[in-house]
Amino acid sequence: MKAVAAQALAFLAALAAMPHSAPLWAALFPEVQRPLWESRGWFALLGWHLALALGAAALAALLGLGAAILATRGAGRRLRPVLDALFALAQAVPPVAVIALALPLLGFGAAPVLLALVLYAALPVLRAATAGLEAVPAPVRDAARGCGMGPLGMLWRVELPIALPVIRAGLRMAVVMAIATTAVGAIAGAECLGTPIVTGLANGNTAWVAQGALFTAWLALIAHRALRG
Amino acid sequence: MIRFEAVTHRQGGRAIVEDVSLEVPEGHLCVLLGASGAGKSTLLRMVNRLVAPAEGRVRLAGRDVAETPPEALRRGIGYVIQSVGLFPHWRVAENIATVPRLLGWPRPRIAARVEALLELVGLEPARFRHRFPHELSGGQAQRIGLARALAADPPVLLMDEPFSALDPATRRGLQAELRRIHRETGKTILFVTHDVEEALALADGLAVLEQGRLVAAGRPAALLAPGAAPRLGALFGEEGLAFHRLATLPARALARPGAPPPGTPALAPEATLKAALLRMLAEGAPCLALPPGPGFAGGVLHWVDLVRAAPVAAA
Structure with missing residues (x-):
């Protein structure tokens, strides 16, 4: 945990130092005219990036967990292959394509990005939660029923707590995937750490692309390490 | 207390339990005995509505169990299963407190109850209260399973092969504990097993199932x-029938009055003829002393009487 905190601090320090790093980028990219990204504050980009990613991960968690609960009991069991295929398909479509397809309907901004990220990140939650709930031993279920727990009480007191470690692994994956993928949201005009990348590509400014890529990748790495558990 | 009235259960067209009628009087320990697949567990699980009979009904204290909502019904019936099914994420105390918590007992009452139950099942509360199920041996886990079933002081206990997965020594220990607990609490217990010796060691009443049908029931x-139920031979083993019979008869019935020769090993007053035979074999003793008890003046049990009596002992 200490190592992660140190990394996060280093990350924040680097962000804070960015406005003073013009000479460095000028040296690295001598052919670029304005090598330092200055149109938006780096902390504002980070804030939006995290809000988008965590919001999408939370929605994906709700969706995945809800579908897993549905698919592991009673008549819902028959839906399981359908739900799994649906979620797998949703993940198979690249987020960039989802954004492009959703733009006419949802317009520019955060909405199409959230949609793309949720579709992308829901599968690991569904798979993990289904596996976790199915792994609850049959005798434990039998005992819970025999003790007089109702279906909801059993889910809440017994099944979810026992499945929690596996579910947590799925959530972790969803968060890391969302943080790493949010950058593409910049093409829909959503502000995030991907904004310098997209703007840089549009203007032929490779320095901006490098700066956006650096912080996006770094943030995803920190998230991965922090949530490794 | 528990009454099966012509119950039948089918699965995929096949009858698992067929037209079984059986009554378990209050305070009795009734053993359902039969081979695997004889329908014992299915019959037992009808009592707490984990299985619904296709025909017939089950009455508990005179009331059709189908009239009580399943959750409420189950909170009033203790349930113990072979694989115990302790909740792995809860400590021993929380496991035992499952039903009292569902019933909304106040905390101090639950804590006191957990304490008393750990004592009852022979586990020191201070040492076991905070353990997790994975920190228990098989025998300890089943003791906790029994404590959990007894937690809300239900009048009826359903036990589905509770000791079958345990090693023989642990199993005998728990059988003795169960007899003691049954004596102390006076619960009505329905106990499923395929183990003949276990059945005879525990049963007040015995109900034998074969392919879903009740083939014999009684003391x-x-x-x-001899000759009472020829069909039981297969289950008990023809050869072993006489030996098992000894387990159902008190040793004092064959005792001759008089003082034992000095140095004769003494038998517990309520011992069965089977216990007496095993003791004679173990000690190499041709006779055993039976100490006097209530309604019995004391006497001596002789090997020759035992051997001669075994095949016709009940006659």
Whole structure:
């Protein structure tokens, strides 16, 4: 945990130092005219990036967990292959394509990005939660029923707590995937750490692309390490 | 207390339990005995509505169990299963407190109850209260399973092969504990097993199932009396029938009055003829002393009487 905190601090320090790093980028990219990204504050980009990613991960968690609960009991069991295929398909479509397809309907901004990220990140939650709930031993279920727990009480007191470690692994994956993928949201005009990348590509400014890529990748790495558990 | 009235259960067109009628009087320990697949567990699980009979009904204290909502019904019936099914994420104390918590007992009452139950099942509260199920041996886990079933002080206990997965020594220990707990609490217990010796060691009443049908029911001594139920031979083993019969008869019935020769090993007053035989074999003793008890003046049990009496002992 200490190592992660140190990394996060280093990350924040680097962000804070960015406005003073013009000479460095000028040296690295001598052919670029304005090598330092200055149109938006780096902390504002980070804030939006995290809000988008965590919001999408939370929605994906709700969706995945809800579908897993549905698919592991009673008549819902028959839906399981359908739900799994649906979620797998949703993940198979690249987020960039989802954004492009959703733009006419949802317009520019955060909405199409959230949609793309949720579709992308829901599968690991569904798979993990289904596996976790199915792994609850049959005798434990039998005992819970025999003790007089109702279906909801059993889910809440017994099944979810026992499945929690596996579910947590799925959530972790969803968060890391969302943080790493949010950058593409910049093409829909959503502000995030991907904004310098997209703007840089549009203007032929490779320095901006490098700066956006650096912080996006770094943030995803920190998230991965922090949530490794 | 528990009454099965012509219950039948089918699965995929096949009858698992067929037209079984059986009554378990209050305070009795009734053993359902039969081979695997004989329908014992299915019959037992009808009592707490984990299985619904296709035909017939089950009455508990005179009331059709189908009239009580399943959750409420189950909170009033203790349930113990072979694989125990302790909740792995809860400590021993929380496991035992499952039903009292569902019933909304106040905390101090639950804590006191957990304490008393750990004592009852022979586990020191201070040492076991905070353990997790994975920190228990098989025998300890089943003791906790029994404590959990007894937690809300239900009048009826359903036990589905509770000791079958345990090693023989642990199993015998728990059988003795169960007899003691049954004596102390006076619960009505329905106990499923395929183990003949276990059945005879525990049963007040014995109900034998074969392919879903009840083939014999009654007191063990009566069921095993010579010629009483020829169909039981297969289950008990023809050869072993006489030996098992000894387990249903009190040793004092064959005792001759008089003082034992000095140095004769003494037997517990309520011991069965089987216990007496094993003791004679172990000690190499041709006779055993039976100490006097209530309604019994004391006497001596002789090997020759035992051997001669075994095949016709109940006659």
